[in-house]
Amino acid sequence: MTNSIAIVIPAHQEGDRITSVLEAIPKAVSGTSRVVVIVVDDGSTDGTSRAASQTGAIVLRHPVNLGAGAALRTGTEAALLLGADIVVHMDADGQHLPEDLPRLIAPLFAGADAATGIRAFGRPMPWLFIIGNRFLSWMTRVLFSLENPDTQCAYRAFWARCWPALRWDSRDYAFASEMLVRGQRSSVRWAIVPIRTVYLDRYKGTGLGDGVRIARKLVRWRILG
Numbered sequence: 001m002t003n004s005i006a007i008v009i010p011a012h013q014e015g016d017r018i019t020s021v022l023e024a025i026p027k028a029v030s031g032t033s034r035v036v037v038i039v040v041d042d043g044s045t046d047g048t049s050r051a052a053s054q055t056g057a058i059v060l061r062h063p064v065n066l067g068a069g070a071a072l073r074t075g076t077e078a079a080l081l082l083g084a085d086i087v088v089h090m091d092a093d094g095q096h097l098p099e100d101l102p103r104l105i106a107p108l109f110a111g112a113d114a115a116t117g118i119r120a121f122g123r124p125m126p127w128l129f130i131i132g133n134r135f136l137s138w139m140t141r142v143l144f145s146l147e148n149p150d151t152q153c154a155y156r157a158f159w160a161r162c163w164p165a166l167r168w169d170s171r172d173y174a175f176a177s178e179m180l181v182r183g184q185r186s187s188v189r190w191a192i193v194p195i196r197t198v199y200l201d202r203y204k205g206t207g208l209g210d211g212v213r214i215a216r217k218l219v220r221w222r223i224l225g
């Protein structure tokens with residue numbers, strides 16, 4: 001057992017929630033030899049970095065806010081420099097459950113290159129999300145023949161060797177789609193794992209504008225390659 005796993009967590013203004021997320025991450029994960037947690041504080045002004053450091057996580061900091069895609073790229077590159085064999089992406093706001101981690105990575109040991117979570121589309125997911133997510137997944141299928149019912153889910157895991165095939169340029173939330181499209185072009189085999197998602201009373205995540213931007217980018221990637 002020599003696989004080391006790095007859990008990369010982008011965080012923007014998550015000072016209230018990040019401590020409980022980090023404390024719930026298991027110290028050991030079956031099938032892996034070492035668990036490293038890397039938080040990328042994306043220019044927060046609320047003590048996110050301090051809270052994350054106190055749990056013993058490695059904390060990287062963008063001095064200014066660059067976006068979730070940029071934060072995850074910084075963290076993923078750091079994970080690879082630290083020698084991770086498996087990279088996991090998990091949100092800092094508590095929407096992804098650390099308990100689902102063993103199920104998420106299980107397909108990697110069964111031959112998959114990567115594994116992505118899919119959420120249940122129904123209550124309590126807000127209706128605008130259900131429509132937006134379904135639309136983007138439908139567009140992705142039509143434009144790229146890529147079957148993934150929840151292209152925007154940000155809980156995922158992949159072998160480090162897949163990084164050159166997945167490496168995205170988008171600094172914003174479009175990185176999730178970009179990673180899938182790039183991976184598809186390099187025949188990366190994704191496993192799909194149903195995960196639970198927690199919905200929070202105070203919502204501050206992706207919105208309609210992000211959805212429109214992602215849709216425009218999907219068309220551009222299809223036309224320009």
Ligand SMILES: Nc1nc2c(ncn2[C@@H]2O[C@H](COP(=O)(O)OP(=O)(O)O)[C@@H](O)[C@H]2O)c(=O)[nH]1
Nearest residue numbers: 010011012042067068071091092093204205206
């Ligand atoms: N909103 C936002 N989140 C960011 C940013 N950079 C990193 N993140 C983190 O990316 C993760 C997903 O963002 P979130 O706003 O919850 O979007 P959601 O995926 O639609 O729920 C969270 O852990 C955020 O803290 C940023 O610039 N804006």
Ligand SMILES: [Mg+2]
Nearest residue numbers: 091093095205
């Ligand atoms: Mg969120």
